[in-house]
Amino acid sequence: MLERWFTGTDLAIGLAAFLLMWYVLGIQVNRRRAVSLVRQVRDSIQPFGETASIRWIGRSAFRIEAEQLTPPFVRLGISVLLEPRETFFLWAFGRLGGRRDWLVIGVTLNGRVGASFEVYHPRRRGASQVAHDIREKGWREEPLVARPPLLCAGPDADERALAREVMSAIGEMDVWRVGLQPEAPHLIVSLPIPATETRTPLPIFAALPQLAQTILARGSRR
Template identity: 25%
Template sequence: MDLGGGRAAFILTALIVVGWFALGTLLNIRRGNRLLRWFQPGMTLLGERTTLRWLGSSGVELKVQHALPPLKSAEVFVLLEPRDLPLLWWLFRARGRRDLLIVRAELRAAPRFELEALHPRAWSTRGVARALEGDRWTPAPVPSGSPLVAYQRGGGPGGAGGGRGDTAPEMLAGVALGKLPLVRLAVRRTTPNLEMQWEVRGLDRAESHDVVEAFRRLAQRL
């Protein structure tokens, strides 16, 4: 048995794994820092005094200490693909995982209805539609050509007990940016009262100010 050859193969494999981990970590940190720099101008619309925390090498959490009305609290997450773990990266990417920007907020007054609009094939919404249907949420209309599916509960937007009379398609049209695909919009009576998720791509064609302004505009209408 050629023990020398086996040892060499083991060492080579270990070097490849360690090298990939180091390179993937570096790529994610650079990607995360780029997203943070891009999002920084929009943070002022959420509030003041933001704390930052890295969640490993595949996530960043931003918490706003003093949120501006109508927000009571707000937090931002950047969730990155696990580029430092090649097998998991391949598996998650095959299942549709992409870099995500998530903005969540607790409102000063809870919404009087609940709405869920989501991309049914996105990795972050997997199983959500089935759970909503099992909980007897009612299907809601979406704008023509939208890849999203929507469900509502408690009268829904535009119905009895709703917000300012907006229908679900009008609410979705109001937050559609085009440049950043919307993955999920959640309006809930429980916290977080409002959550929006976007797939992060085409940052050179989008402004963070527009993203946060769309979020705040919707919060004001709930």
């Protein structure tokens, strides 16, 4: 009994030491990751204009606001939320659920946007809210051909066709959501940022001019 008690105590002490070490290392990794991503995002939006502000939200998130941009952009709102690497169980549970460092871009364009659609991954962050909004609007939802398990929804066939056109411009990038609406921000893109992604500009920012051109061209024909 005494040996079993000591064994349990040893396990508890070992687990506590492991979690403490993981916490310290996780904070350091997230700090380096955050600095790297700030640099990547800042350099990625530099071709669009020079006015940008950065606001930190705790240790694991930040937001960049960019204004006075070159056409066809008016404003970019960029949010990044890092994985909870400092907390082992939250990190492990999130990993099993597909959680990754998360980038959300809100794009305000300088032209008329009359279309609406949603393309989203049904098992990724933010999916439940998007699905709820689609049901509330009564939109038809269908699988996005050639990009399973993404789903596509819109008020009519023309809007869903525009969604497919926009997704064609995005190419093979892994995205969790691409939404379009008449109100600012007009275009919302949500996607994971793999730790192995070190390119500058980040591919999604390089694709934004073509996405904007596709959306505004459709708006001018309506």
